[in-house]
Amino acid sequence: MIAAALYFAFACFGLGLLFCLWRVVFGPNPADRILALDTMVINVIALLVLYGIAEGTAVYFEASMLVAMVGFVSTVAYCRFVLRGDIIE
Template sequence: MIAYALIFATGCFTLGLLMNLYRLASGPRAADRILALDTMVINLIALVVLYGIWIGSQTFFEASMLIAMVGFVSTVAYCRFVLRGNIIE
């Protein structure tokens, strides 16, 4: 039963990644593209966690934590660049 639920959840998040890719490519404004990148990072964390459940290993939590931190910092840096034209003042 868990296997079917895993396949369903993985399919959902993969489909979500494709939708984010569409918005990343066609977003009319810079804010749309930043938002799409941020959502892609979040979906990627979910995929890594689901893969960890699939192979029954707990070694992927450090990886997903690192991805979360790098995604947050990169989103903030991109927004600062759009806001102020400069990342570290």
């Protein structure tokens, strides 16, 4: 039963990634693209956690923490670039 739930969750988060990719490509303004990229990071984190549950190893949980940190920093940097035109003052 848990395998069916994992496959369903994989499909849902994969579909969410595709929708976010569509928003990144066809977003009307940069703010929508930034939000879509941030949501893609969250979906990738969820997929890594689900894969870690499916495999039964803790390595993927640590990888998801690294992706979360890098995703946060990249979102802040991209927002600063869009708002100010420069990342480092």
